Amino acid sequence: MGAASLIERNDYAFGQLNDIVGFHIRLAHGAVYRHFTETFADLDLTQKQVSVLWLVDDQPGVSQIELGQRLRMDRATTMTIVNRLQNRDLLRRERSETDGRKQALYLTDQGSEALVGAKHAIGEHESWLKSRFTSEEIDKLVEMLARIHD
Amino acid sequence: MGAASLIERNDYAFGQLNDIVGFHIRLAHGAVYRHFTETFADLDLTQKQVSVLWLVDDQPGVSQIELGQRLRMDRATTMTIVNRLQNRDLLRRERSETDGRKQALYLTDQGSEALVGAKHAIGEHESWLKSRFTSEEIDKLVEMLARIHD
DNA sequence: CGCAATTGTTAGTGGAGCATACAATTGCGC
DNA sequence: GCGCAATTGTATGCTCCACTAACAATTGCG
Numbered sequence A, B: 001m002g003a004a005s006l007i008e009r010n011d012y013a014f015g016q017l018n019d020i021v022g023f024h025i026r027l028a029h030g031a032v033y034r035h036f037t038e039t040f041a042d043l044d045l046t047q048k049q050v051s052v053l054w055l056v057d058d059q060p061g062v063s064q065i066e067l068g069q070r071l072r073m074d075r076a077t078t079m080t081i082v083n084r085l086q087n088r089d090l091l092r093r094e095r096s097e098t099d100g101r102k103q104a105l106y107l108t109d110q111g112s113e114a115l116v117g118a119k120h121a122i123g124e125h126e127s128w129l130k131s132r133f134t135s136e137e138i139d140k141l142v143e144m145l146a147r148i149h150d
Numbered sequence C: 001c002g003c004a005a006t007t008g009t010t011a012g013t014g015g016a017g018c019a020t021a022c023a024a025t026t027g028c029g030c
Numbered sequence D: 001g002c003g004c005a006a007t008t009g010t011a012t013g014c015t016c017c018a019c020t021a022a023c024a025a026t027t028g029c030g
Helices: A010-019 A021-039 A047-058 A064-070 A075-087 A109-130 A135-149 B003-008 B015-019 B021-039 B047-058 B064-070 B075-087 B109-130 B135-149
Strands: A091-095 A103-107 B091-095 B103-107
Touching: A010 A021, A010 B047, A021 A109, A021 B021, A021 B047, A021 B109, A021 B135, A047 A064, A047 A075, A047 A091, A047 A103, A047 A109, A047 B015, A047 B021, A064 A075, A064 A103, A075 A091, A103 A109, A109 B021, A135 B021, A135 B135, B021 B109, B047 B064, B047 B075, B047 B091, B047 B103, B047 B109, B064 B075, B064 B103, B075 B091, B103 B109
Parallel strands: none
Antiparallel strands: A091 A103, B091 B103
């Protein structure tokens, strides 16, 4: 056991796995997911649900398919999430007047209320996440992540 | 070019959501997950499964609890993943000689073979991911992601 | 009109995460 | 050595998310 002992560095815990970028994205996502879930335990909302409420609030009357595309979900996944939110009276569907195939999505009053609470919780969650970085680093991080998902 | 052109282009799709770091991490993770799944369709292995095989190969005889801690999974989740791999004869459990409570995990020959194939596929997957960045950016990205999950 | 594309819906599969309860083993205080 | 607490594994059940496949309704176009 010389001074070069690998154990002194955290990296040893993962061995070669440490060099895999995708691995770190997954771990980071997991950490964010867990903290999000804790922060939102009272509100009983998931990341996806908040994203949906947020987007529908931003663009009232959006169709399900467009919502799904923006959040990178397929139609079936979008359905189940919208169903859940509709069953909880946070969201309502309306037949689009211009295109009978489409469902126009709107927040209910209750949904708007929930979103207000959610945005507050998001603030705490983001503070927890951003506390690790300078604002320059945050810009760089977001820009790099966008390069991956765009 | 600059911030203004970004806002004209894609950003509107997400509205305010665009400023949420956690949102971008989730989208990036989803994109990586999807590409990983496509790359590994033939091998029929998930990200988690590959991580487990990789770590067990790196540290033969590791206990389930330690494996779970390193990959940030609880005991129950670790169980189900190890069960799946054991049922496919990629992994085997052995009672630890030093501690009767522990299960020592080892790859089977078949598991080692599968891992070889997986590492090759990981190479392709990582190339796809890294093609967006310079090597300096990759170092910075990994370092920032590690700050989140450590 | 008739056909293809789009959108929505339904049902089923599987991975992953978590909570809870219980069993086996170990280690420690006494 | 005995008894209890801690550790580890196991079993069960729940939720969420993503995907596929099949089918229906509507729209748009040749």
